[in-house]
Amino acid sequence: MPKIYPSILSADFGKLSEEIRNVEKSGADGIHVDVMDGHFVPNLTLGAPIVKCIRKDVKTVMDCHLMVSNPDERVEEFAKAGADIITVHIETCNHLQKTLKSIRDLGCKAGVSLNPHTPFEGIKWVLDELDMVLCMTVNPGFGGQSLIPAALEKTAQLNSWLKEVGKRDQISIQIDGGVNAKTAPLAAKAGVDILVAGSAVFNQKDYKAAMDALR
Ligand code: DX5
Ligand code: ZN
Numbered sequence: 423m424p425k426i427y428p429s430i431l432s433a434d435f436g437k438l439s440e441e442i443r444n445v446e447k448s449g450a451d452g453i454h455v456d457v458m459d460g461h462f463v464p465n466l467t468l469g470a471p472i473v474k475c476i477r478k479d480v481k482t483v484m485d486c487h488l489m490v491s492n493p494d495e496r497v498e499e500f501a502k503a504g505a506d507i508i509t510v511h512i513e514t515c516n517h518l519q520k521t522l523k524s525i526r527d528l529g530c531k532a533g534v535s536l537n538p539h540t541p542f543e544g545i546k547w548v549l550d551e552l553d554m555v556l557c558m559t560v561n562p563g564f565g566g567q568s569l570i571p572a573a574l575e576k577t578a579q580l581n582s583w584l585k586e587v588g589k590r591d592q593i594s595i596q597i598d599g600g601v602n603a604k605t606a607p608l609a610a611k612a613g614v615d616i617l618v619a620g621s622a623v624f625n626q627k628d629y630k631a632a633m634d635a636l637r
Contacts, residue, residue, distance in 0.1 A: 424610055425451035426633050427485050429598070429620035431467065432565045438472070441624070442479040448629035452483030452507075454598070454618045456562075457500070459490040462514055463563035470499040477504035487535065487598065487618075489562050490514065494521055501528035509533030509556050509596075512544050522551035533596070537561065538573040542580045549589050554616075555580060559609075560599030565620040569600025574612050581613030606636040 428450050433441040442453055455473060460466040473486060486505040490496055493510040494517075500508055508525045512534050515521050525532040533554035534545055538561060545552060557577040560567040577597055584590040597609055598618035609617055617636060626632035 423637055424606070424614050425616045426623075426636055427452035427454040427483070427596070427616055427618050428623040428629075428633070429454040429456055429565065429618050430624070431456040432620035432624035434624075435468075438476050439479045442476060445623065445629050446480070446482055449633050450482060450623075450629075452485045452616070453480050454485045454487060454620075455505075456620075457486060457488045457490060457496075458563065459492075462491040462511065463489045465563045470496075470503040473500060473505060474503040480504075483507065485509070485618075487533075487556065489535075494524070497521065497525050497530075498528060501525070501530050505530055507531040507533055507554060509535050509554065511535045511537065511562075512540060513537055518544075519548050519551055522548055526551065526553075535562075535598075536576075538570045538576075542576060542583070549587070549593065552593055554594045554596055556596045556598055556618075557614075558599055559597045559601070559605075562599070566625075567600055569602075569605045573597075573599075574605075574608060577609070577614060578612035601636065603635040 458465045458467040483506045485507045522532040531553040535556035559569045559573040594615040596616040601619040602622040623632045
């Protein structure tokens with residue numbers, strides 16, 4: 423059964439601590455933090471100072487998804503702010519192996535994210551530096567979009583390929599975007615380990631019922 427990491431992008435930013443406590447009490451397996459720079463993606467959200475403030479509230483896993491053009495300049499501050507996982511976009515990294523190694527050297531798990539149109543073959547030569555692949559199932563930038571079926575098909579192929587090359591046990595697969603009660607079973611079938619869900623959790627009144635509907 424996939425784990426569920428609610429994305430606080432759809433939470434009430436005016437009471438983040440309370441939102442995090444509630445969603446964890448309701449069974450969240452991790453907290454997904456969307457960091458957007460208004461450049462790599464057309465939206466601005468939050469930075470490391472906020473991550474540092476909410477660190478005390480997160481008892482599960484602090485999962486930071488960096489949608490920024492210059493991740494190399496940012497990973498250290500997110501590690502220091504208390505991230506457990508730091509995910510960078512492959513589209514933003516000229517020296518991916520180095521970036522992933524630096525994330526691990528800072529004591530975090532290293533993730534790589536792929537936009538819906540980005541082939542997964544680009545990770546082939548960094549598999550030893552990698553803990554997680556995040557397959558975007560929408561174009562990043564906003565919550566509440568519809569899942570792109572081809573991106574899920576790619577995720578299923580990634581799952582088979584990681585098995586073929588003997589790396590499936592070391593590398594987990596996460597999807598992000600358009601996860602709801604209809605698409606979650608398709609994701610489980612595609613072999614996804616971690617579902618990120620924003621609006622399908624935080625736009626509901628009952629967070630436990632919302633997450634149960636995804637399981
Ligand atoms: C999109 C973000 C997602 C977003 C998902 O760019 O990376 O984490 O919160 O939102 P939903 O689940 O509403 O599609
Ligand atoms: Zn995200």
